[in-house]
Amino acid sequence: MAKLKHFECLKIQHFVIFITFVGVVSCHQSSSTLLKISGKQVVVDSTYVPVDSISEYILPYHEHVESVLDSTLAYAPWDISKVDGTYNTSAGNLMADIILKQAAPIFKSRSGKDLDFVLLNHGGIRSNISKGNVSARTAFEVMPFENSTVVVELTGKSVKEMLAYLIKSKRAHPVAGIQLVLDKDDRIQSLKIGGKPFDENRNYYVATSDYLVSGGDNMVFFKDALEVTDIDYKIRSAMIDYFTKVDTLSPKVDLRYYKVE
Known part of the structure; x- marks a missing residue:
C-alpha cells in the first residue's frame, strides 16, 4: 500500500513537471506576430x-477653439487686398511689415545682428482681409501653411540676383525695409535698403520663409546663402502677435517698389 501511495505521488510529481514544461514551452512559442494590416476608406x-458620444466629448474643446479663433484682435477700416497694386499691394505690405517688425528683435537677440529687409512671396497670401474685425482666424485664412520665418545672409551679388528675379517675375512679391524704383525700361533707377543706398560689397540679412529658402517659387538665389538662421517663429504666429499689439490695420499701396512711367 505504501508503494502504491509512493507511485501515485510520483505520478503527480511527473504530471506537475510535465504541465510546467508544457506551460513554459507554450509561453515561449506564443509570441505574437503581425501577419496582416488592413484598412478601409471612410x-x-x-x-x-457623426457618432453622438464622440461629438459630445469633443464639443467643449471645439467651442473653446472657436471662441479663441474668433476673438477680435484688431480692426481693418477697409479691405486689405493682394491684388490692389502692380508692384506692391496692401496685403503684401502688411505681411512684409509684420515680419520686419516681429522678427527683427528676435534675430537681434539671438545673433546680435540687424535684420535688413524682408522678402516673401505673393502666392503665399491665400486670402484678403475684409473690412471689419480681425481675429486669429484671419491669420489662419491668410496664412494656412506652417511656414517658419528664417533669416538668410546674402552677399551683395546675391541680392542683385534677387532683385533681377523680382523684376522679371512681374508679381507683387511682398517686401519691407527696401525701396526699389524702376525706370520705364524696367532697369533699376534707385535702390535703398534700410534707407541707405545699396552697397554691393557688403552682406545683407533677409527675412523670408523656409519654403522660399528651399527653392519655392523658383527663388534659387537663396541657395547661395552664406548662412540660414531659423528663428523658430511661424509667419502666422507673427501675424497673430502683431494683431494683438495694434488697434487698427491700415496698410496701403505705397512707394517701396514702383516704376517711373
Missing part, C-alpha cells in the same frame, strides 16, 4: 453620420 461627406 468617406466623410453629407451622408456621414
Whole structure:
C-alpha cells in the first residue's frame, strides 16, 4: 500500500513537471506576430453620420477653439487686398511689415545682428482681409501653411540676383525695409535698403520663409546663402502677435517698389 501511495505521488510529481514544461514551452512559442494590416476608406461627406458620444466629448474643446479663433484682435477700416497694386499691394505690405517688425528683435537677440529687409512671396497670401474685425482666424485664412520665418545672409551679388528675379517675375512679391524704383525700361533707377543706398560689397540679412529658402517659387538665389538662421517663429504666429499689439490695420499701396512711367 505504501508503494502504491509512493507511485501515485510520483505520478503527480511527473504530471506537475510535465504541465510546467508544457506551460513554459507554450509561453515561449506564443509570441505574437503581425501577419496582416488592413484598412478601409471612410468617406466623410453629407451622408456621414457623426457618432453622438464622440461629438459630445469633443464639443467643449471645439467651442473653446472657436471662441479663441474668433476673438477680435484688431480692426481693418477697409479691405486689405493682394491684388490692389502692380508692384506692391496692401496685403503684401502688411505681411512684409509684420515680419520686419516681429522678427527683427528676435534675430537681434539671438545673433546680435540687424535684420535688413524682408522678402516673401505673393502666392503665399491665400486670402484678403475684409473690412471689419480681425481675429486669429484671419491669420489662419491668410496664412494656412506652417511656414517658419528664417533669416538668410546674402552677399551683395546675391541680392542683385534677387532683385533681377523680382523684376522679371512681374508679381507683387511682398517686401519691407527696401525701396526699389524702376525706370520705364524696367532697369533699376534707385535702390535703398534700410534707407541707405545699396552697397554691393557688403552682406545683407533677409527675412523670408523656409519654403522660399528651399527653392519655392523658383527663388534659387537663396541657395547661395552664406548662412540660414531659423528663428523658430511661424509667419502666422507673427501675424497673430502683431494683431494683438495694434488697434487698427491700415496698410496701403505705397512707394517701396514702383516704376517711373
